[in-house]
Amino acid sequence: MPPPTVCRAIWLGDMDYLEAHELQLALVEKVHSGQEPNTMLMLEHPHVYTKGRLSKESDVLLPEEELAAKGIPVYETDRGGLVTYHGPGQLVVYPIVNLK
Numbered sequence: 001m002p003p004p005t006v007c008r009a010i011w012l013g014d015m016d017y018l019e020a021h022e023l024q025l026a027l028v029e030k031v032h033s034g035q036e037p038n039t040m041l042m043l044e045h046p047h048v049y050t051k052g053r054l055s056k057e058s059d060v061l062l063p064e065e066e067l068a069a070k071g072i073p074v075y076e077t078d079r080g081g082l083v084t085y086h087g088p089g090q091l092v093v094y095p096i097v098n099l100k
Contacts, residue, residue, distance in 0.1 A: 005038060007097070012043040017050065017075060017086065020094070027096045034098075041094040045086040047072045052081035059083040 012020070020043060030036035049060060049067065051074065059082050060067070064074045086092055 007038040007040060007095075009040045009042060012041055014088070015043045015045065017045050017048045017073070020045070020092075021077075024094055024096060031096050031098050038095075038097040041096065043092055043094075044088055044090060045092060047087045048085070049074045050079070050084050050086070051076045052079050052084070053077075054080060055082045 012023075015023075020041065024041065027036060027039055027041075031038060047070075049072065051059070060074060067074055
């Protein structure tokens with residue numbers, strides 16, 4: 001019988017979106033190579049909008065300049081989907097799992 005799969009959970013608290021994204025990219029390589037176990041990153045982001053590959057400019061309802069003036073960044077990402085808002089009080093979980 002194979003050993004049970006281990007998945008560690010890490011609470012990171014409040015973390016900038018780009019910082020969390022860089023951490024995810026680094027962990028993907030380590031989990032895939034077996035250097036790190038499957039991992040769930042749990043955190044909150046400051047106000048931020050992310051645009052997926054299928055999003056259009058019109059999906060962000062306020063001009064990006066207006067959002068920037070309020071300190072709310074908008075980032076283009078390589079994920080699927082449309083526009084997503086993340087903000088304080090919203091728990092975000094990023095699973096990084098080797099499916100093989």
